[in-house]
Amino acid sequence: MSIKDILTPFTAWKRVxxxxxxxxxxxxxxxxxxxYRGFHKNDVDKCIGCGTCEAICENEAIDLVPFKDPVSGDSGLRPxxxxxRCCWCALCVDVCTTNSLSLSNEYKWIATDPEEFRFTPGIEEKAWDKNEKGWKKPEGNYEFYNLERVSMEHLHPEERNDSFIEMVKGFSKEQAILEADRCVECGICTATCPAHMGIPEYIKAIRNDDMEEGMRILYETNPLPEICGRICxxxxxxVCSIGHKGDPLSIRWLKRYIADQIPEDKxxxxxxxxxxxxxxxxVAIxxxxxxxxxxxxxxxxxxxQVTIFxxxxxAGGMMRYGIPEYRLPYDQIDKDINYILxxxxxIKYNTRIGKDITLDQLGKDFDAVFAGTGLHLGRGTGIEGSDNQHVYYSTDMLRKITSGEEIEVADSIVVIGGGNVAMDITRSLARLQMQKFDKVNIITTSLETEENMPADREEVVESREExxxxxxxxxxxxxxxKDGIxxxxxxxxxxxxxDETGRFNPQCEMDVKNYYPGHMIVQSIGQGIDISYISEEFKENIKFGPRGRVETDEYFQTGVKWFFMGGDIIQGPDVxxxxxxxxxxxxxxxxxxRESDFPNN
Amino acid sequence: MDYSITKFLWTLLGLFIVTNWGMLMSSTIRRIGARVSGRIGIPWYQPWVDLTKLYSLKSQVSHGTMFYLGPVFRLMGGVGLFLFLPMIFGSWHWSNYSFSGDLVLILYFQLFGMLGMALGAGEGGHPYSTIGVSRGLAQFTTIEVPMTLAVISIAIQYHTLSISQIVAAQQGGFFTWTVWTNPFATGAAMLSLLGAFGHSPFNLIQAPNEIPIGPPTEYHGVFLGFLRTNNAILHVAEAALFMNLFFGGATNWIELIVKTFLIYFWSVFVGMVFPRFRIEQSVRWFLKIPTLLGILAIVIFL
Amino acid sequence: MEKENKPQDIPVVKTKNFIAPENEKRTVTAPDGSLIEVDPINDYFCQERPEEYKVKSGAVEKFLNWARAESLWVLGFGTGCGSIEIPPLVTPRFDMYRYGVQMRPTPRQSNVFIISGYLSVKTLKRAIRSYEQMPSPKYVIGLGSCTINGGMYWDSYNTINRLDHYLPVDVYIAGCMPRPEALLAGFAKLKELIKAGKAEKANEYIRNLDWYKANQKKIIKDWNMPDYNW
Amino acid sequence: MQQIIQDIESRFTITDKETRRNDLCFLTVDKLQAISLVTYLRDYQGYASLTLLTAVDWIEEGNFQLTYLLNNPSTRTEIGVRTMIDRENATMESTHHLWENIQTYQRELKEMFGIDFPGSPRIDEDFILEGWDNIPPYRRDFDTKKYSEETYFPRPGRETNDPSTYMKSKLYPND
Amino acid sequence: MDIKKIFQINNDRSSYPEIGEDGKPIIDLSSHKYVKIWQGPQHPGVTGNMALELTLSGDEIVESKTHVGYLHRGFEKLMERRKFIQCFPTCVRLCVAEPDPNEYLLATCVEELSGIEVPETAQWLRMLVLEMSRLQVLLRGVPGQAGTFALGLGYQWGSYIRDLILDRFEELTGGRVYHMYILPGGVRGLLPDGFKKRLEENLKLADEFVKNINDLMFNNIVFKKRAKGLGYIPKDYIDRYGVYGPAARAAGVMRDIRKTHPYLKYAELDFEPYTTTESDVYARSVVRWHDLKMTIDLIRQIMAKMPEKGEIKAPTPNVMHWRIPKGETYVKCESSRGEYGMYMVTDGSDTPRRVNLKGPSYTHANALLEKLLINANIADTAGIMVSLATCPPEIER
Incomplete structure (x- = not known):
């Protein structure tokens, strides 16, 4: 303690x-x-309402409220x-599957009414909507889930291009769990799936490595998982929400993974x-x-008591007779069907309704009849020369290939069509060409442009690979x-x-021409209905809609009470x-x- | 002494000026203090706003009669100090009710407010008030020791107990001020002044870090307004007293304003950079250096 | 929110173990040897219902409102994490003194109560006492999302979710934590309300006292304090 | 570290051990041996500093796991002594004679888990909670969300939609 | 001639009040010798929201009890029902003044139990954030010690620089107080452009502040008189009461996790924590002041050594259902108050089984503070409390 201790503090006054x-x-x-992590902004057009933000919010601060009517891949809800409740952790921004959510750097919100503090960003206009600054998902390798698909092993084009063995090998357990881990459980897929399969649930079962539970979930809505797991x-x-930033989940392969794990006898x-x-x-089917x-x-x-004709x-219908073996091996079809049987x-094989037994007879023998007869007729282009005998329908040809019949394969082939069936026939024929001529010379042409082709992307890519x-x-x-060929x-x-209204109206430039040489032409532009088994008088009782499709009610009941119809004939080709x-x-x-049990009710 | 109405009115006017000056002074000082921290500080008119608000509040608590009387006593302490203090030397209007023995009375009034406060705050029932009051009384007692010694020394020096005469004796130039003629007494008094103004290091009475905020813990509204008004008056009056005793008094308001401001600033100047003493430390401190200085001042003039 | 002001059945504190030991009825010996019976709850604490603060109109009241708005004295009671952003306000960067806002250490001298963030039940009990001891007109600022709807701690067993069920709130500030500027903006908003004579939540508290008291007593399990702390 | 564990194993019955890092391992001992083990560690092995004492509720097995985490400042290693006590009428011997600060932990455990430590100072006083009349909150069977929603009821007016069910109901109203 | 003997002044208060047979002081409140007061929870002299129940004899404390729980939110329970990623924003709020060690501990626990390696850049960034956080605490904490004795000036200066550091935090992490930056697996962003330059400017101000505070506080006679000899912690208390960090270092015991159990990249930095042996409030204050200097130096070292660019986050499982195998661990780091640790037990599910956070305040503010306050002057309670760096939210969580 010195005089210094008394005087030095006064130096503080220099700040005055x-x-x-x-x-x-x-x-x-x-x-x-x-x-800065300020108030929320949302790009409502980009947002798909997947609810991942709601799921990650530990404060349950986010609700999903209706914004517009849902469309496929967009739930119509917005956060x-x-x-x-919010704690401005911005995890919702970081996890957002579409990068639509962000935070602005605005931070002042004063109100006298506590009810005011709820708002739907992007929909309710706020002063900070135009604010460019604020928290966005950090750049770089910063993801809360893996954006890349776990690659599944494929056969190499060289290995597969001359054989019909299954080209996709399926997931191993580690791969499946890794792939299943990418799911954010939004459930947008569930509603989009026609069967409304519990997709997030069975993916969860995979994560838990609980195949039996997964199997039960699959069979709740889908009794053909092996088949669906391959060719769905x-x-x-x-619509997978992960697909907006990265690769969508391999939901199909995961389904197949579950089914593959369980032996038939279990x-x-x-x-x-x-x-x-x-x-x-x-009931007759x-x-x-x-x-x-x-x-x-x-x-x-x-x-x-069910009897199938x-x-x-x-058994298997189009699945067996329309899809080549390299995509769907027959033993897997048998596995699913055998279980059902x-x-x-x-099941009565080789029985054709209308020929072996009439529909009316069926109606008398059974309490109800369900017809799922599918689209087995090929549809032609109707262009000049399409009536030639070397111009084929893909449906017929595929049926022959799959049932093991020998078919004629030309050294150069043109396939017309851009759908999955066109790819199937292209690739099947390519294989046959490879077997026969040891080289592939096949051209596939489609009306649709590359990006609009209805076929799956990988089908096109693999076709080219082959x-x-x-x-x-x-x-x-x-x-x-020339000369009938x-x-x-x-x-x-x-x-x-x-056109703008969405009607089919192709716009062609007639001057830009091309010519594809080929000694065999396959038309694969769609399939047609074959309801020849329904007699004319019966048809009177059934309502028909536009384009010759049978009209049914929501439960696929036709005008005849005991007669139900469904499947491709109603809905178009899709397993x-x-x-x-x-x-x-x-x-x-x-x-x-049940109702007919109590007719009075 | 003159008891005419005119005198009374002039005194009231003086009181009004002093009150306002006291408030302006405190806001200015706080603004200066804020600048040392790097802040802007309160607006200059803040004390008036605060006071207006305080007077507009209605009291809600009842702690008994003494609780109400405490602030009144305290205010009386400040007003009393002012009443018997000549503000401007040589002016009849601003000499208030100063008389030949006013120095003694003023010493009494310095303590009067504190005693009133003690009564009132004690009635408040809050332990912090009680602790604050007991500390306050202890500290004030020791502050009074050097202060009284200094006053006695001056009284001996000038052979009078009238402030006006003490001021008169200092007229005649800068070096006739007591601060030069009796530096020990000035030293003792200025050190005791540090305690009287209640800035650190001697503000344990109101120490907000441990007994918030001492005696006025329970006071609010009008009563707090009284206390604040009193503070404004008391600070100027006390500074004016010191000005009169040691710094040659003032012959006009400008001089008074400058001098009282500087005297008041002295306590802030010290208080800003020092933490506060514990009560026994401050008691000890007052009984050491300031008291010794005071004794020295008396010894010299004996 | 429906506020019932029917005099509800407020459970009067009777259970003995709910009374703090220093507030129990007891007999004390006076210095002269005589025995005095004291009942602190009745003797020391106010038993009367509070009265509303009367809002007058006219120029004087307008001036007074201005004075009230420009002299906000904040009670220094950091009830939750929000208290971390209050000290910066008194320091150079933000310096709320220049807006006439000051911190006061005792409720008796404060007008503004900042509920800084969440309130645990244990603190709520103290907050109610502090609030009731403040002289009218008084204002409450709810700081952070915790005061609005539970915030971070919405599922905690020890923190309340909705402050306005227990104390009347004049101004809410969203954020977790709000920046100090947001707090300053909150003060600005409060000033605006006071100047317009609309910051009347304290009166609402008194009008709906029974409703508030019933809410408070529902969650404060050991209500060992007097009903009114004015 | 290995030496010490071997030494301990020669004196006490270690039912389970888990080495987490070079400087951290956990040993499980019987309830009866736990106190003597911590005392031994404190007095003879230099584990003089108590880092923490806490409990884990293994409700499925009907046990509380008590963990005494001891720190040896000189070797800079830590040993966690785990012991299982019965969940019903959970009681453990108090160790407040070993460390002055352990009574705080024991008070917290008493309040939050309902584990009694007879003889520990102020053990029966409220520590954190005030007037708590439910089951001790840190027990697994206490549902804090439910309690909060019943007691402090969140602000009404909120509703949310599950994307999948909402889409199903809107897109396929009949399914 | 002994004046004290003549006037029978007894300065030895250690035997006052009398100690009963059970080892506890006999305090009879009705004897009017004692007064019971509560400091807190609404009290400016108490750090945060807690209460001290003090029994006084005059100005002297004869018995003290700490009451906590005013800030209890049940974090450990809340985290048991949150997924690991959801724990991360929750966990931050455990200690309000210094949130980053919480984030770090949670992230490290999760990473250790699930076996994730953090990229190097992220480790440097974590260290930078932890040191900046320590800096901002100490900028308030060091002068805050004088603030408890009513010297608020240093606190004002320190707060200004702290605000500037918080601005840097805002730039880097997006948050001013709750940074939520260190998340399991990595960090949430690289340094923005020009960050180092701006931080260096602030550090220069901090250097100046270090010097000024030395003049104002440590060379201040009144502060010395108040702080020296106050709140003495004997060396044997260190283990018995659980004393950590600066408080232990002031007692001459080296307790700094950064040095004794280097984590992150601390082994690559050059620093030596200051120790002294006086073990009073003044010594603890000086130790903190040296810590402040050291932290400024460490930040400079980190900025010089850290890589500019790189991966900031290791790939983690999908955070929406991140499951961690059964296990338990204890992870610790050095906060400004001392050893700060987290004990986490997982059971293979996607939520932790139990999280227990152990901060130095837990023992400092309970057992130790209660002990140190006995026979202290009531005026010194705040000083002792602040010197032990009490942080109530961390005690009761």
Whole structure:
């Protein structure tokens, strides 16, 4: 303690001459920093209402409120934030699957009414909506889930281009769990899936490595998981919310993974279907395709006696006769079908309705009939030369290939069509060409442009890998025929298919022409309905809608009470729709039969 | 002494000026203090606003009669100090009710307010008030020791107990001020002044860090307004007293304003940079150096 | 929010163990040897219902309102995490003194009560006492989202969710934590309200006292204080 | 570290051990041996500093796990002594004679888990909660969300939609 | 001639009040010798929202009890029902004044139990944030010690520089007080452009502040008189009461996790924590002041050594359902108050089984403070409390 201790503190007074450091206008002089986590902004057009922000919010500050009617891939909901809960951690921004959510650097919100602090960013206008600054998801490798798909092992093009063995090998356990881990459980896929499969739930089962639970979830809505797991059109993956920033989840492969893990003989035990009740009602199913099998399965679970009538010698319908083996091996079809049959479903092969037994007779023998007869007729282009005998329909050709018949393969082939069936036939023929000529010379041309092609992206890519040439955006004009053998296909450039109102109205540039040489032409531009088994008088009782489609009610009941129809004939070619229809129809039949039990009700 | 109405009115006017000056002084001092921290500080008119608000509040608590009388006593202490203090030397209007023995009375009034406060705050029932009051009384007692010694020394020096005469004796130039003629007494008094103004290091009475805020803990509204008004008056009056005793008094208001401001600023100047003493430390401190100085001042003039 | 002001059945504190030991009825010996019976709850605390603060009109009242608005004395009671952003306000960067806002250490001298963030039940009890001891007109600022709807701690078993059920709130400031500027803006808003004579929540508290008291007593399990702390 | 563990194993029955890092391992001992083990560690192995004492509720097994985490400032290692006590009438011997600060932990455990430490100072006083009349909140069977919603009721007027069900109901109203 | 003997002045208050047979002081409140007062929860002299129940004899404290729980939110319970990623914003609020060690501890616990390696850049950034956080605490904490004795000037200066540091935090992390920057797996962003330059400017101000505070506080006679000899902690209390950090270092015991158990990249930095042996409030204050200087130096070292660019986050499982295998761990770091640790038990689910946070205040403010306050002057309670760096939210969580 010295005199210094008394005097040095007074040096503090030197600050009196300095300007105060106070922020003069605190509201304007000091805006939030560039990264400041202020109030929410949302790009409502980008947002899909997946609700991931709601799920990650530990304060339950976010609600999803309706904004518009949902469309496929957009739930129509938008997040509403409760600032009585929010803690401005911005996890919702970081996790946002579309990067639509962000925070502005605005931070002042004063109100006298506590109810005011709830708002839907982007919809309710706020002063900070135009604010560029504020928290955004950090750049760089900063993700809360893996954006990249776990790659599944494929056969190399060289290995697969001459054989029909299955080209996709399926996930290993680690891969499946890793892939399943990417799911954010938004459930947008569930609503988009025609069968409304519990996709997030069975993906969760994979994460938990609980295959039995996964199996039970699958069979709740889909009795053909092995098949669906391979060839489903996976609308779910198109809308997958992860797909907005990265690769969508391989939902289809995950489904297949579950089904692959369970041996056939365990099914009954896991699904608890060893002892099913049997009641005295009988239901006939026409066609052992996806919808028929699905209907049969669910009807059988409800206790009905089910008989399937199948025109070919094996069950499976289009799945067996329309899809090449490299995509869907026959043993996997058998696995699913055998299980359904093992439940006590009777099946009569080689029985064609209308020929072997009439529909009316069926109606008398059974309490209800479900027809899922599918689209087995090929649809032609109708262009000049298409009536040549070397111009084929893809449906016929695929049926022959899949049933093991020898077919004629030319050294150069042109396939017309841009859908998955076109790719199937292209790739099947390419394989056959490879087997026969050891080289591939096949051209596939489609009306649709590359980005609008209805076929799956990977199908196109793999076709090209296998040696096929794909020319999208060309409209076939005529087939040049010399000596009764097609020489090639004339095409013109096609720019767009639909007009503004969405009607089919192709716009072609007739001057831009092209010519694809080929000694065999395959038309694969769609399939047609074959309802020849329905007699004319019967048809009078059934309502028909535009384009010759049968009109049914929501449960696929036709004008004839006991006659239900579903599947491709109603919904168009799609296995998952078929399954969904079958399920729904089963519910409808059950309702109908119950009601007819109590006619007074 | 003159008891005419005119005198009374002039005194009232003086009181009004002093009150306002006291408030302006305190806001100015706080603004200067704020600048040392780097702040802007309160607006200059803030004390009036605060006072207006305080007077507009209605009292809600009742702690008994003494509770109400405490602030009144305290205010009387300040007003009393002012009443018997000649403000401007040589002016009849501003000499208030100063008389030949006013120095003694003023010493009494310095303590009067504190005693009133003690009564009132004690009635408040809050332990912090009680602790604050007991500390305040202890500290004031010790402050009074050097103060009284200094006053006695001056009285001996000038052979009078009248402030006016003491001021008169200092007229005649800068070096006739007591601060030069009797530096020890000035030293003792100025050090005791540090305690009287209640800035650190001697503000344990109101120490907001431990007994918030001492005696006025329970006071609010009008009563707090009284206390604040009293503070304004007391600070100027006390500074004026010191000005009269040691710094040659004032012959006009400007001089008074400058001098009282500087005297008041002295306590802030010290208080800004020192923490506060514990009560026994401050008691000890007052009984050491200031008291010794005071004794020295008396010894010299004996 | 429906506020019932029917005199509800407020449970009068009777249970003995709910009374703090220093407030229990007891007999004390006076210095002269005589025995005095004291009942602190009745003797020391106010038993009367509070009265509303009367809002007058006219130029004087306008002036007084201006004075009230320009002289906000804040009670220094950091009830939750928000208290971390109050000290910066008295320091050079933000310096709220220049707006006439000051901190006071005792409720008796404060007008503004900042509920800084969440209130645990234990603190709520103290906050009510502090609030009631403040002289009218008084104002409450709810700081941070916790005061609005529970905020971060919406599912905690020990923090209240809605402050306006227990204390009347004049101004809410959203944020967790709000920046000091937001607090300053809150003060500005409060000033605006006071000047317009609309900051009348304290009267609402008195009008709906029974409703508030019932809410408070519902969650404060050991109500060992007097009903009124004015 | 290994030496010390071996030494302990030769004196006490260690039912389980888990080495987390070079400087941290957890040992499980019987309830009866726990106190003597911590005392031994404190007095003979230099684990003089108590880092923490806490409990874990293994409600499925009907046990509380008590963890005494001891720190040896000189070797800079830590040993966690775990012991299982019965969840019903949970009681543990107090160790307030070993460390002055442990009574705070024990008070907290008493209040938050309902584990009694007879003899520990101020053990029966409220520590954090005031007038708590429910089951001790840190027990797993106490549902804080439910309690909060019943007691402090969130602000009404909020409703949310699950994207999947909302879409299903809007897109396929009949399904 | 002993004046004290003649006037029978007894300065030895250690035997006052009498100690009963059970070892506790006999305090009879009705004897009018004692007065019971509460400091807090509404009290400017108490750090945060807690209460001290003090029994006084005159100005002297004869018995003290700490009452906590005013800030209790049940974090440990809340985290048991939150996913690991959701724990992260929750956990930050455990200690309000210094939130970053909470984030760090949670992240490290999760990473350690799930076996995730953090990228190097992220580790440097974490260290930078932790040191900046320590800096902002100490900028208030060091002069705050004088503030408890009513010397508020240093506090004002320090707060200004702290506000500037918080501005840097805002730039880097997006938050002023709750940074929520260190999340399990990494950090949430690289340094913005020009950040180092601006931080260096602030550090220069801090250097100046260090010097000024030395003049104002440590060379201040009144502060010395108040603080020296106050709140003495004997060396044998360190283990018995659990004394950590600066308080232990002031007693001559080296307790600094950064040095004794280097984490992150602290082993690559050059620093030596200051120790002294006086062990009173003044010594603790000086230790903190040296810590402040050291922190400024450490930040400069970190900025010089850290890589500019790089990965900021290790790939983690999908955070929406991140499950961690069964296990338990205790992770600690050095906060400005001392050893700060988190004990986490996982059971294989996506939420922690139990999280227990242990901060130095837990023992400092309870057992130790109660002990140190006995026979202290009531005027010194705030001083002792602040010197132990009490942080109530961390005690009761």
């Amino acid at each position: 001459a300095k300007e105060p450091v106070t922020v003069r206008d605190p509201f304007n002089d000091r805006p939030g920093a560039d990264r 509403r934030v409760d600032y009585g 059109t996976h609308k779910c993956e198109t 099914y009954k035990e896991i699904l608890n279907t060893n002892n099913l009740e049997v009641n005295d009602k009988k 026409i066609g052992a395709g996806p919808s028929g099998l699905s209907a049969a399965h669910y009807l059988r679970l409800m206790g009905y 199948e025109q070919y010698e094996k 093992s439940l006590g479903v009777e 040696g096929a040439t794909v020319y999208p955006g060309w409209a076939p004009q005529s087939i040049e025929i 097609p020489q090639g296909l004339h095409v013109v450039k096609c720019n767009s298919l639909f 998952i729709h078929g399954i969904a229809n079958g399920h729904k129809a089963a519910v409808g039949i059950d309702r109908y039969l």
